[in-house]
Amino acid sequence: MKFLHTADWHIGKKLHGFELTEEQDDAYQQIVQIATDEKVDAVVIAGDLYDRAMPSEDSVHQLNHMLVDLNLDRKFPVLAISGNHDSATRLHTGSEWYSATNYFLNTELANAFEPVEMNGTQFFLLPYFEPWQARNVFEDTEIRTVEQAMKRVVAKMQTAFKPDFQHVLVAHFFAAGSSQTESETKVVVGGLNAVPLDLLALFDYVALGHLHNHHALNDEKIRYSGSPVKFSLSEAAEQKGVWIVDTDAHTVTYKEITPLRDVETRTEAFATLMDSTYYDQLDRDNYYGVTLTDRAIIPDVMNQLRTVYPRIVSLDRKYGREDIPTAVQVNPNLDPLTLLEKFFEHVNDEPLSKQQTNWAKTGLNDARKED
């Protein structure tokens, strides 16, 4: 069994107000190309297909279009679950019909225990769930944490294990020991919200969704695919892609997705950023998180930058007031004019001009007279 493992498509997601529709369509096309080139037997999508429980009509149209293309037109079997961003009920629509064409979409915990069998592999499709749902399914009011629930879930799945089959779990949760970035909504579930890895040891592979970095977890058999698109500045340095899992050859290979428009961070002086010898070497179609090293006030700074970088997603200053050295903070041993000169030079990286010095002297004299 050879399958492609992806997750966290987050259709409808915006990056600081910018629609990512084109990026997501492009990433989808690359996923299809990888699936075709690798001749996979199925595509696994481990939750968070939508970014919101109540997706917009455009998002509904976009995701439906992808899934029709993937399953009906290109005939890839699809194994999918709902994530914490999806509405299980809404995403469920039509799923009773989908299985006829080997599109298995599970959004309900209760349906996670009957595996989908394909090419000698049993796939257990475990959607995102909360402890109260496990309490209902197991009729056990003692279940309070995801860890407690997962013990029961895995034990129940194990009763359906066929010995000669490989066993793959598709799930959407926070695995203990993973590192989180800022664009994943924290899954808060009771007290303990992390699933210990030893609970998952009996599976041949665990295809996870939820964390957007495929390096989030360092394990041979338990992996996050990460998102196919960068969804926050904190993901700027990440390489996006999908896993190709071969349960017969026991290989797992990461296939990269090249971003249509990348997400980058730049820490520079305003003058540098506006200099064509600098920006001509950049792909200015990318999304930029800009940190200015300037201390001077720059009028209309965002609009000026946007003439060069149309997709600035954030603008910060490297040096805030807290960076002004104590030496130039109010120092009673310096006369007011020297203090002003030092402060001005520190903030603006240049001394007061002659004209400015005259204005300062006049102003300080006037202030003294008022005393």
Add this chain to the structure above:
Amino acid sequence: MKFLHTADWHIGKKLHGFELTEEQDDAYQQIVQIATDEKVDAVVIAGDLYDRAMPSEDSVHQLNHMLVDLNLDRKFPVLAISGNHDSATRLHTGSEWYSATNYFLNTELANAFEPVEMNGTQFFLLPYFEPWQARNVFEDTEIRTVEQAMKRVVAKMQTAFKPDFQHVLVAHFFAAGSSQTESETKVVVGGLNAVPLDLLALFDYVALGHLHNHHALNDEKIRYSGSPVKFSLSEAAEQKGVWIVDTDAHTVTYKEITPLRDVETRTEAFATLMDSTYYDQLDRDNYYGVTLTDRAIIPDVMNQLRTVYPRIVSLDRKYGREDIPTAVQVNPNLDPLTLLEKFFEHVNDEPLSKQQTNWAKTGLNDARKED
């Protein structure tokens, strides 16, 4: 070809704040029973499956459950379109998979011209649309009204007519000459929003949705099924049901749906309504629109009535202030006490008591002193 014609399920609809979930489930069960008893070849649903473009999760669950039951479990072919209350995009979800089990759901004008063929009948599934959509489909900016659009729609459908077939149109619009009630949202579309009947003459049957009264249109071959449930007080006197259409026998039969809880209007005195000899003869589980014939102030009237009639949906007075005869309005020829006595008696249907007369005299004397 024998089919059941229904429409306007409006899943999610509330009647003055009361959920109609149970009424709709019950009506659905009756529809299934009729379809089974009549051995129909298909069930036609002519739009407004949902009450809202953005249905709640409960509504999504309820409608999906009905359609899974109807098509997958009971194996009825289903022919459905979106109405003006549905979001075409949202309702469309899954429809590419549905047709494999003879559930044909069309939500796009552009797809209305390829008929579904079944038992010697061509079904043209025309969803609710607006003139701008016809302008796009026909690439003709001159189309301004639904009437203009329908001329083009029908002409295009006609090119697909097979001579030996019956031709049935399933549509959702306001047909000229129909009578509207208050619970249908008015379909406002450009200037002329009504479709003239002569445009529809070439069809053997036109299965319409939109108006909730099956008597809304008086035509042999062009019919509204009406809604399966009463959705407003103005529908209180209507009989709900579905049409059974036999295109071979050329018969159209109306099959009644018995309401789980009926909608009734009552115009009575408060004392009558609260009298057990009166209300013991009623089904007090029904929804009541109450008009009181009393003129007196009745403290906490709604809560008192609700102890007997838990589902009062509206409360009006038959006699408002405008019904006070001019004789007792300010008449300069009467002394203040007489005026007050007459007014009190008119409003309360009884004279001032001795105690009340004393209070009135004291009050009027005090007022006179202040002058």
